[in-house]
Structures are given as C-alpha cells and as structure tokens.
Amino acid sequence: MMKKTLLFLGVFFLSITCVIAQGTEGLEKQEKEQVKLVYHTILSPNDPHVKGVKLFAEEVEKISNGNIVVDVYDGGQLYNQSSQTTALKQGKIDMSDMGMDQFDEAQYCGMFKSAYIFTSFDHAKRFYESQRGQELFDDLAQKLGVRILGVNYYGNRHVHLTGIKKDVTTPQDMKGIKLRMPGGPEWTALGEALGASPTPIDFNEVYMALKTGTIDGQDNGLVVSKAMGFYEVADKVIMTGHLVHNLHFAINEKKWQSLTDQQQGWIKEAVETASQYITDEFIKQETELVNFYHEQNIEIIEPDKDAFVEYARNYYQTNDSVTKYWDWDLYDTVASYAD
Numbered sequence: 001m002m003k004k005t006l007l008f009l010g011v012f013f014l015s016i017t018c019v020i021a022q023g024t025e026g027l028e029k030q031e032k033e034q035v036k037l038v039y040h041t042i043l044s045p046n047d048p049h050v051k052g053v054k055l056f057a058e059e060v061e062k063i064s065n066g067n068i069v070v071d072v073y074d075g076g077q078l079y080n081q082s083s084q085t086t087a088l089k090q091g092k093i094d095m096s097d098m099g100m101d102q103f104d105e106a107q108y109c110g111m112f113k114s115a116y117i118f119t120s121f122d123h124a125k126r127f128y129e130s131q132r133g134q135e136l137f138d139d140l141a142q143k144l145g146v147r148i149l150g151v152n153y154y155g156n157r158h159v160h161l162t163g164i165k166k167d168v169t170t171p172q173d174m175k176g177i178k179l180r181m182p183g184g185p186e187w188t189a190l191g192e193a194l195g196a197s198p199t200p201i202d203f204n205e206v207y208m209a210l211k212t213g214t215i216d217g218q219d220n221g222l223v224v225s226k227a228m229g230f231y232e233v234a235d236k237v238i239m240t241g242h243l244v245h246n247l248h249f250a251i252n253e254k255k256w257q258s259l260t261d262q263q264q265g266w267i268k269e270a271v272e273t274a275s276q277y278i279t280d281e282f283i284k285q286e287t288e289l290v291n292f293y294h295e296q297n298i299e300i301i302e303p304d305k306d307a308f309v310e311y312a313r314n315y316y317q318t319n320d321s322v323t324k325y326w327d328w329d330l331y332d333t334v335a336s337y338a339d
Contacts, residue, residue, distance in 0.1 A: 099245070180199055
C-alpha cells in the first residue's frame, strides 16, 4: 500500500512539474516573439528628426534585447505627405511622425496650427505632458486609431522668400506673396493670418516650386530648410517665429494594444531618448544656422513681431469659419501653461 501511494505521489508531482514547465516555456516563447515595426516618414535622411527616428530604432532594439525591431523608410519612399497619415490610420505602416494638423477626425486640433499658440517649446512640452495633454492623446487614439507617444521640437517656423525685392517687416508687406503651406484648412488659415496668399504644395515638391517661381516663399524652420536644400533658392528669411513647430512619434492604436506592457514600456523609453536628441539638435542647429544663412548671402530680417501677433489675433477673432471647430476651453488651458 505504501509503495502504491509513493508511486502515485511521484507521478502526480511529475505531472505538475511538466505542466509548470510547459506553461513557463509558453510564456517565455510569447515574451520572446519578435515584433517588427515599420516606421515611415516623408522627411529627408539629413533631417535631425529622421536621425532621431533611427536612434529610436537602435534604442528600442537594444533595450528590448532584439524583441522589437524597427524598419525605417525615410524620404517618402512609400507614401507622400497626405497618404502617409492614411496609411498609419489603416495600419499599413505601424509608426510615423505626425503634427497636430493631421487629425481631420478631431477638427478642434486645427487650433494647434494657429499662429503664436505656443510661446516656446517648453510651453508646448508642459502642456502635452500634463494630465490634460494626455487626455487629448487618449481622445485622438479613440477617434483616429492613432496613439501619440511623445513630442519633440521641430523648430520655430519663419517665412523664407525668393525673388521678393520689397522690404517685408509687417503682415501688410506680405500681401500678394504666394506662400507655400501644407494642405488643409488650418494651414491655409495660418498663411492668411500672416497676411500672405497661401498656396498648398506637397512638401517634397517645394524646392522645384521655389526654383520655378510657382511660389514666392515657404514657411519652415531654419533646420528643415537647410536639410531640404530650400535655402539654395531663398533670398531672405523673415524671422516671424509664428509657429513653434512640434512633431509627435505616433503608432497605430491596434498595433499598440497588441503589445505587452513591457513592450510598450520599451517603446516609450526609446521614444523619450530619441525625442530629447531631436530637440537638442534643433536648438543647437538653429543657433548655428543664422551665421550659415548669412554666409549664403541670405538676408535675415527681424520684423515687427508685435504687429504679426496682433494681426494674427485679429484674424482668428474675426473669422468664425476658421475657428468654428476650436475648443476654446482647451485653447485657454494651453495658454495657461505659457512661460
């Protein structure tokens, strides 16, 4: 009887051990299953943001010990500016960089592309990292199927002109100037808020449009214009500083929810590292590029910025068709995080 009992117990514990071992093996297998992500951007390989994206790919593969691998496609290899956003929403790509203007399903976000909404990148970062900012990201994930993971500085946007001989120091001097703006009503409104005649042209077509005279100018930061070669066809830069431009690392929401908590943590950590690198690079290069532009015989003009701020404020206050979808309570909340 004793031998039968011992034999039974031995078989029982052996079975339990096998079950535990199989369960552990299954968990390890699940945890080790490699995740491959496709990151697409229309930006040039020379752009500091793209360099930051590649740093993100390196970092997440390193800290995940190879569990997450990111393939980066830059320069609009797969999609143009408008179709890239659609591809991200549909899950044809997993990750991309997005601006707040690209959220058509949340029309109130158009106000984030209004002139002088942010006074500095620190202002923007304080808001986006606040509880209200995180609630905004949750709302966008629900409405768009895209999850915002972080924010980085993408330069202060100024007006770059070519072939314009007159002095440009006030919004009134911008009258009749064909200023390239990205597509969309908010960008068109931004061009009008500067006093210009906005002309929508895809980002990758701007260089030739400037060279051929299709447009008189474009608005981007000094760093972006250098990376894209826009400075080669520019005569002067009006330092309007009308938009503290931010970009966000974004991921398809279904893909995000398919990841484990640990995998999400790895991605967030890598995004934070990359975002800080990008921000530091833009701040550093903006300072250095003023001298570079002078060396290229490009005139740097300090305009009457107060006149531009007042003109823009009056434009938004008197154009209900532009601001009808704005969330004015949220706008006031953003303002409360100013310097």
